[in-house]
Amino acid sequence: MKILIALALLALTSPVAGQQTRLKVFISVDMEGLAGVVIGSDVNPTGPDYGHFRAIMAAETNAAIEGAFRAGATEVLVRDSHGIKQNLLPNDVDPRARLLRGASLGPKNMMEGIDSTFDAVVFVGYHAKAGTPNAIGEHTSTANVVDFSINGVSLPEGGYNAAVAGFYGVPVVFAAGDYALVEQLRGLLGPIEGVATKREINDASLGLSPKQAQDQIRSGVEQAVRNRARAKPYKIAGPYTMVLKVKQERPLYAGAQRVRENEFTFSSPSLFEVLNAFNALK
Secondary structure (H helix, E strand, O other): OHHHHHHHHHHHHOOOOOOOOOOEEEEEEOOOOOOOOOOHHHHOOOOOOHHHHHHHHHHHHHHHHHHHHHOOOOEEEEEEOOOOOOOOOHHHOOOOOEEEOOOOOOOOHHHOOOOOOOOEEEEEEEOOOOOOOOOOOOOEOEOOEEEEEEOOEEOOHHHHHHHHHHHOOOOEEEEEEEHHHHHHHHHHHOOOEEEEEEEEEOOEEEEOOHHHHHHHHHHHHHHHHHOHHHOOOOOOOOOEEEEEEEOOOOOOOOOOEEEEOOEEEEEEOOHHHHHHHHHHHO
């Protein structure tokens, strides 16, 4: 009788046969870290080869989407994260995923759409922070930023985007970009899965073919999402103080302090208010 009762309880608490447990993956896609990209005109809509690299962006995105679904994802959201965020064309993206494109006004920016319902974050086409040696397309949000730190930690875009995900308890599990980017994020986030699409050699780019990069991204994302429990959300404990160094000053943001020429600080108990200040001053 006890065995029958236990089996009945198990049946009540187990998923219905054929019902898949929800698994949501958020993919943020930039361009400078794509296979073959070497100079700014490659990822600028006015550049002669932008259309070519736009197609590579879609292909690397679709490889990441495929990897996520192979790992059991039930829902994938893709955030177009480059420039004005109108690079991925809807018809070019795997229809199983939802695409969020277009600039947004909120502090999440490249992470617009993330919330606590997601289980894993994937970065594709990312690049290292401003001033990183032996990197390709290195910068932090805009060419005007020299350095951006929160609570004494200098952050690349992948760092503060990981902090946004971490605010919701979601870990970054994978990153693709140049070798410097992958190493930089592993140093910050821990030993996450990654694909180095290329390596800088005297300002030139030596890297994988687009096909090789896509194959490695597909398999890397699949492995990373399957092993997502090994990754830890990147959390920065509040309150938050940013230090922003720029090449050219912008109008002062309310509550920010000018420390010296081209350097500002801003403090808040809210991570998102700090990011608002950063977006206004960068």
